[in-house]
Amino acid sequence: MTITSENLDSAADLCSNAADAALTKLIELGARPADANAAATWDAQDSLLKNKISTLNNLSSSISAQIVSNALDQQWPNLNTLSAVTASAQVDIQKIADINQAMATLASIINFGVSVITMATQPSVANSESLATSFKNMAGILQN
Amino acid sequence: MISWRIVSALSLILLNSACTNLQAVNTTSGQLVAAASSWNSVADEMEASCIRRNLVSDPASDCSNEKVATQHLEDANKILSAYFTALQQVSNGSNFTVDAKLTNLSKSVAAIPKLNSAQVQAVSGLGSFLANMATKAQEERTIKNLILAVPQAEDMMDVMNDVVVKELIRVYKDEATNTLATFNSYILQSGANIDLTKLDCKMGVSSKSFVNGTAYLLGQAYCAKNTALFTKISALNNYSNSLTTAKAALKSIESGKDDLTAQAIIQQLIAQATSLKTDIDAINKAF
Numbered sequence: 336m337t338i339t340s341e342n343l344d345s346a347a348d349l350c351s352n353a354a355d356a357a358l359t360k361l362i363e364l365g366a367r368p369a370d371a372n373a374a375a376t377w378d379a380q381d382s383l384l385k386n387k388i389s390t391l392n393n394l395s396s397s398i399s400a401q402i403v404s405n406a407l408d409q410q411w412p413n414l415n416t417l418s419a420v421t422a423s424a425q426v427d428i429q430k431i432a433d434i435n436q437a438m439a440t441l442a443s444i445i446n447f448g449v450s451v452i453t454m455a456t457q458p459s460v461a462n463s464e465s466l467a468t469s470f471k472n473m474a475g476i477l478q479n
Numbered sequence: 480m481i482s483w484r485i486v487s488a489l490s491l492i493l494l495n496s497a498c499t500n501l502q503a504v505n506t507t508s509g510q511l512v513a514a515a516s517s518w519n520s521v522a523d524e525m526e527a528s529c530i531r532r533n534l535v536s537d538p539a540s541d542c543s544n545e546k547v548a549t550q551h552l553e554d555a556n557k558i559l560s561a562y563f564t565a566l567q568q569v570s571n572g573s574n575f576t577v578d579a580k581l582t583n584l585s586k587s588v589a590a591i592p593k594l595n596s597a598q599v600q601a602v603s604g605l606g607s608f609l610a611n612m613a614t615k616a617q618e619e620r621t622i623k624n625l626i627l628a629v630p631q632a633e634d635m636m637d638v639m640n641d642v643v644v645k646e647l648i649r650v651y652k653d654e655a656t657n658t659l660a661t662f663n664s665y666i667l668q669s670g671a672n673i674d675l676t677k678l679d680c681k682m683g684v685s686s687k688s689f690v691n692g693t694a695y696l697l698g699q700a701y702c703a704k705n706t707a708l709f710t711k712i713s714a715l716n717n718y719s720n721s722l723t724t725a726k727a728a729l730k731s732i733e734s735g736k737d738d739l740t741a742q743a744i745i746q747q748l749i750a751q752a753t754s755l756k757t758d759i760d761a762i763n764k765a766f
Contacts, residue, residue: 358659362675385660388660389536403646407638414631416628417559417562423624424621428565430617449590449591
């Protein structure tokens with residue numbers, strides 16, 4: 336026999352309903368009698384019913400958890416697709432960061448070129464320092 | 480000179496059209512990220528309820544199946560959350576803009592000797608045109624690729640709504656039965672003949688209803704546990720609503736994929752984001 340989620344569902348319902356029936360019996364026991372012999376019988380029944388309720392509920396909840404896990408297992412192909420699409424989107428977003436980097440590189444190269452022209456046409460200490468700075472900036476950006 | 484002006488004007492037009500306003504998608508996907516985070520606290524309840532039930536159970540459960548179910552649900556939530564985050568990032572204009580770097584480029588171009596202001600504007604305009612063409616195409620492609628996976632996300636949310644809600648209700652019912660059995664047993668042991676199922680915990684526990692102090696205190700403790708559990712069961716409605724709204728929001732995004740800036744889509748998305756926030760707040764309060 337193949338175990339389906341419907342089978343599991345029925346089994347969990349069965350356990351849960353049986354636990355309810357045991358609870359009704361427990362409440363129907365009424366107050367614990369004062370007589371020692373009657374109290375001993377009461378204690379035994381009380382203990383038996385509580386044990387039954389706990390066991391049945393443990394089983395019912397465990398089956399419920401199994402039903403959830405089974406349903407999620409069937410969703411893994413969908414979840415894998417979602418993961419792949421998400422990863423691809425993250426790569427695309429990173430590409431924009433790469434374009435930003437390219438723009439920064441372009442700006443630094445232009446700055447360096449302008450400094451070289453300025454130094455060639457107007458040589459001075461200030462312009463040589465400016466040339467060194469733009470070279471350092473360009474080298475730093477190209478290294479990244 | 481004319482060619483410089485043409486390039487400059489063309490780039491300005493394209494720059495403006497590139498500024499697609501996806502604010503509504505961004506707001507809604509932000510709420511979807513928050514919703515996925517709140518769904519984790521619901522996922523935790525499979526195991527948490529088992530641990531609470533063990534406090535009033537004999538024999539106790541090892542909660543192994545419940546732990547696995549919680550873990551699987553958290554893994555699924557993590558994937559959904561990453562998907563929603565990508566949707567949020569891709570609809571965030573600042574992730575698809577190069578404006579800050581273009582300012583640097585304009586400054587650099589302006590420093591080139593013998594270029595007049597019109598030429599500087601045209602060169603930097605051309606730069607922005609090229610950069611924005613690239614980023615705009617990238618943005619549209621990325622968002623359309625993400626939208627292609629909407630049916631998979633919807634399937635996943637259907638499972639959470641149909642299966643998780645139903646099974647958690649049963650798990651809570653089991654916890655409630657065990658709690659009632661234990662407290663009722665203690666009350667009967669104290670000599671009082673009281674059926675706790677007939678106690679109206681919402682109205683508060685009156686000492687007059689109990690024949691002895693032990694029974695009264697037990698009744699109070701039972702009601703505290705019962706009320707806390709009832710709050711969680713009620714919040715499952717908010718969990719279910721948030722899944723339904725999240726699915727509807729994805730459907731809005733999917734149906735509007737050709738023009739996500741259309742007024743009708745924006746209104747739908749904003750309404751869905753507001754509804755999601757209400758349910759998320761209720762979930763976070765209950766769990």
